[in-house]
Amino acid sequence: MDIDKIRAETPGVSRVVHLNNCGAGLMPQPVLDAVIEHLRQEAEIGGYEAEDAAAGALANTYGALSRLLNCRPAEIAVVENATVAWDMAFYGLPLAPGDVVLTAVSEYASNYIAYLQRAKRDGIEIRVVPNDAHGQTDVAALAEMIDARVKLISITHAPTNGGLINPAAAIGRVARAAGVPYLLDACQSAGQLPLDVEAIGCDMLTATGRKFLRGPRGTGFLYVRASMLERLEPPFLDLHAAVWQSPEHYEMRPDARRFENWENYVAGKIGLGVAVDYALDIGLEAIAARVQGLAGDLRARMAALPGVTVQDLGQEKSGIISFSAGTAPPAQVKAAMAAAGINISTSSAHSTMQDMHHRGITMMNRMGLHYYNTEAELERFMDCLRTIPV
Numbered sequence: 001m002d003i004d005k006i007r008a009e010t011p012g013v014s015r016v017v018h019l020n021n022c023g024a025g026l027m028p029q030p031v032l033d034a035v036i037e038h039l040r041q042e043a044e045i046g047g048y049e050a051e052d053a054a055a056g057a058l059a060n061t062y063g064a065l066s067r068l069l070n071c072r073p074a075e076i077a078v079v080e081n082a083t084v085a086w087d088m089a090f091y092g093l094p095l096a097p098g099d100v101v102l103t104a105v106s107e108y109a110s111n112y113i114a115y116l117q118r119a120k121r122d123g124i125e126i127r128v129v130p131n132d133a134h135g136q137t138d139v140a141a142l143a144e145m146i147d148a149r150v151k152l153i154s155i156t157h158a159p160t161n162g163g164l165i166n167p168a169a170a171i172g173r174v175a176r177a178a179g180v181p182y183l184l185d186a187c188q189s190a191g192q193l194p195l196d197v198e199a200i201g202c203d204m205l206t207a208t209g210r211k212f213l214r215g216p217r218g219t220g221f222l223y224v225r226a227s228m229l230e231r232l233e234p235p236f237l238d239l240h241a242a243v244w245q246s247p248e249h250y251e252m253r254p255d256a257r258r259f260e261n262w263e264n265y266v267a268g269k270i271g272l273g274v275a276v277d278y279a280l281d282i283g284l285e286a287i288a289a290r291v292q293g294l295a296g297d298l299r300a301r302m303a304a305l306p307g308v309t310v311q312d313l314g315q316e317k318s319g320i321i322s323f324s325a326g327t328a329p330p331a332q333v334k335a336a337m338a339a340a341g342i343n344i345s346t347s348s349a350h351s352t353m354q355d356m357h358h359r360g361i362t363m364m365n366r367m368g369l370h371y372y373n374t375e376a377e378l379e380r381f382m383d384c385l386r387t388i389p390v
Contacts, residue, residue, distance in 0.1 A: 001282060001283075001286050001287075001290060001371060003371075003372065003374065006028070006282070006371070006372050007372055007374075009028045009029045009030065010026050010027075010028050010029070010372050011026075011029060011032070012026035012027075013026065013372060015341075016341050016342070016343050017341055017342040017343065017373075017377040017380055017381065018343045018370075018373070019342060019343055019344050019367040019368065019369060019373065019377075019381060020343040020344055020345050020367065020368060021192075021211060021212055021214075021319070021368035021369065021370040022160065022188055022211060022212075022319075022320045022345070022366060022367070022368025023211070023345050023368070024210045024211060024217060025191070025210065025211055025212055025213070025214035025215075025370055026214060026372070027214055027215070027216065027271075027275070028214055028275070028278055030274050030278060031214065031215060031216065031271045031274045031275045031278065032271075034057070034267075034270050034271045034274040035216050035267045035268065035270065035271040036267075038050060038054060038057075038266060038267035038270050038271075039267045041053065041054070042266075042267070047266070050266070051266050054266065054270055057270045057273065058266070058269060058270060058273075059073075060270075060273045060277070061078060061269050061270065061272055061273030061276070062076050062078070062273075063273075064273045064276035064277050064280065065078070065221055065223075065272075065273070065276055067276075067280060068190070068195060068276050068279070068280060068284075069195050069196070069197050069205065069223050070195075070196040070197055070198050070199075071197050071198075071223055071225075072226065074226070074254075074255035074256060074257075075223055075224055075225060075226055075229075075255070075256050076221060076222070076223055076256055076257075077221065077222040077224070077256040077257050077258075077259040077260050078219065078220070078221050078260065078264070078269050078272065079220050079221065079222060079259065079260055079261075079264075080218060080219070080220060080264070080265070081208055081218065081219070081220040082185075082187040082206050082207055082208035082220040083110050083220070084220060085206035085207070085208075085220045085221055085222035085259075086110070086111060086114075086183070086185055086187075086206040086222075087114060087235065088222055088234060088235060088259040089183055089204040089206060089222060089224065089232065089259075090111070090114055090118075090152075090154065090183060091114070091118075091235040092232035092233050092234055092235055092259070093151070093152060093181065093183075093231070093232055094231075094233065095118060095122055095124045095151055095152070096122065096123070096124075097122065097123030097124070098123065098124075098125065098149060099122075099124045099125070099149060099150075099151040099152075100124065100125045100126075100127055100147075100149040100150045100151060100152075101115055101118075101124060101125070101126055101127070101150075101151070101152045101153075101154055102127050102128075102129055102142060102145055102146070102150055102152070102153045102154070102180075103115065103126065103127070103128055103129065103153075103154050103155065104128070104129055104137045104155050104156060104159075104166060105128055105129070105130065105131050105137070105354045105355050105358065106131075106136075106137075106156060106159035106162055106164065106166070106313075106352055106354070106355045107128075107154075107155075107156050107159075107352070107354065108156050108159065108160055108185060108187075108351065108352065109350055109351050109352065109353065111154065111156065111185060112126075112353070112354070115154075125149070127145060127150075128354060129141055129142045129145060131313075134164075134313065134314055134315040135162070135164055135313025135314055136164050136165070136166050136167060136313065136314045136315060136316075137155060137166045137167065137171065139167055139170045139171060139174060142171060142174055143174045143177075143178075146174070146178045146180060150178070150180055151180065151181070152180065152181050152182075152183060153171065153174075153175045153180050153181070153182045153183070154182075154183040154185070155168065155171055155182075155183075155184060155185070156184075156185040156187075156188075157184055157185060157186045157188070157189040157193075158186075158187075158188040158189040158192075158193070158318040158320065159188070159320075159352055159355070160187075160188060160320075160347060160351050160352060160366075161311075161320065161322040161347040161351060161352055161355075161356075161364065161366050162311065162312060162313050162314070162320075162322055162352065162355060163295075163299075163310075163311075163312025163313060163314060163317045163318060163320050163321055163322055164312065164313045164314025164315075164316070164317060164318070165189070165193070165314055165316045165317060165318050166314075167315075167316075168184055168200045168202070169199055169200050169201065171201075172199075172200045172201025172202055173201060175201060175202075175203075176201050181203045181204070181228065181231070182201065182202045182203050182204070183202065183203065183204040183205075183206075184200060184202040184204070184205045184206075185206055185207075186205050186206065186207040187206065187207050187208050187211065188211060188212065188318065188320060188368075189207070189212075189318070190207035190208070190211070190212060190213055191207075191211060191212030191213035191214065191275075191279055191284075191287070192212040192287060192288060192291050192318060192319050192370070193284065193287075193288050193318070194284040194285055194288060195207075195284070197223055197225070202223075202225075203224070203225045203227075203228040204222065204223060204224050204225070204228065204232075205222070205223040206220065206221070206222050206223075207220065207221055208220045209221070209268070209271075209272040209275060211368070212319070212368070212370060213272070213275045213276060213279055214275050214278065214279070214370075215268075215271055215272040215274075215275035215276070216265075216267070216268040216271040216272065216275075217268070218265045218268045219265065219268045219269060219271070219272040221272070222256065222259055223256070224256045224259070229255075229256065229258075234252070234258050234259050236261075237250070237252065237258070238261045238262050239262060240253075240257070240260055240261055240262035241253060241257070241258045241259065241260060241261060242258065282371070286371075287371050290371045291318070291319035291369055291370060291371055292317065292318070292319065294319070294369045294371075294373060294375075294378065295317065295318070295319045295320075295321055295369050296317065297378075298321065298369065298378050298381075298382075299312065299317070299321055301378075301382060302321070302323055302382070302385070305382075305385065305386065306390070307325065307326035307390030308323060308324070308325055308326070308385065308390065309323060309324045310322070310323050311323055311324060311359070311361065311364050319368055319369040319370060320366065320367070320368045321366070321367050321368075321369070322347060322364050322365065322366050323364060323365050323366075323367075324361075324364050324365070325365065325385065325388050325390050326389075326390025327390065328388050328389060328390055329363075330346040330347075330363045330364055330365045331346060332388075333346075333365050333385075333388055334346055334365060336384060336387070336388055337381070337384055340380070340384045341380075342380060342381055342384060344365055344366065344367040344381075345365070345366050345367070346363055346364070346365055346366060347363065347364055347365070347366040348362065348363045349361065349362055349363065367381075
């Protein structure tokens with residue numbers, strides 16, 4: 001991995017130490033150029049005309065995503081963001097009163113709110129799979145909880161905080177053996193970990209472009225296994241997702257693009273494809289090794305500081321580090337870092353309520369390292385952390 005070249009292609013690193021890739025990664029220059037060039041085309045020749053001219057670049061996005069996930073382009077939908085992608089899958093799955101959804105302790109708020117809405121509206125039941133001794137989803141407990149009423153296993157791969165990576169492939173083996181559909185939220189893992197839907201065994205996967213893939217904001221994608229496609233009913237349809245065949249009849253598209261709609265962020269979709277190609281050119285195995293290496297080293301150094309508590313769980317950990325600096329309010333820590341030119345964030349119990357209530361945490365700081373970060377940048381972070389009264 002040529003870090004010097006990568007950083008030369010990342011304009012933001014000359015301005016900030018960006019350790020908030022779990023919020024949004026810094027776009028590399030090729031992605032920025034692709035988005036700006038298409039917007040310029042829209043301004044100069046018209047939006048629809050520019051989209052027609054970009055047919056090859058748009059097709060590339062589906063091809064790039066299929067290579068990223070080891071699936072077919074027809075199994076991919078590109079939508080506005082990861083939440084829309086996830087909602088299309090979850091709300092598209094028919095669930096009746098008494099049906100059960102199994103989920104994780106570390107499940108993300110947007111997903112859990114959707115479970116609660118369908119529990120209220122459709123009468124489904126939510127069951128939370130306990131954690132194992134490492135703080136990740138207990139696969140053995142999951143297997144024991146499956147019965148005839150379980151109609152979906154829905155798990156967040158790399159939670160928004162807490163640092164862990166849930167055992168997605170082991171969960172997939174349980175789901176396949178039981179014949180239960182499996183929805184994986186890969187919002188924080190896409191771009192920092194290899195994702196092979198065949199190896200994982202998920203039927204649906206959702207993610208965003210803006211985080212570790214380093215794509216534009218306003219982009220997300222949904223994978224739906226071909227054999228699962230007819231089991232889902234898109235929550236809404238338009239003339240892109242379906243064709244109005246007669247006054248009283250329509251037919252949905254035969255592929256996953258039935259979950260898209262006509263009007264979309266074309267420049268962003270093109271930029272997403274460039275971002276995925278950029279990650280694939282570097283290699284997801286290499287990216288994962290560097291991210292986890294940097295994060296593992298930094299966790300050890302942070303834990304050695306008096307008053308600093310690293311709040312991460314899991315047997316395998318991601319590039320997301322959650323921590324508390326003694327009694328210093330997380331917002332104050334974030335502000336101190338910002339004053340030093342370092343981007344981190346905060347994360348509250350409203351994001352992962354089950355997990356944080358269980359651990360007695362109201363709010364903590366959060367950061368997400370990426371492959372373009374350097375040891376020198378992490379030392380700047382450590383220098384700043386040492387100055388914060390704990």
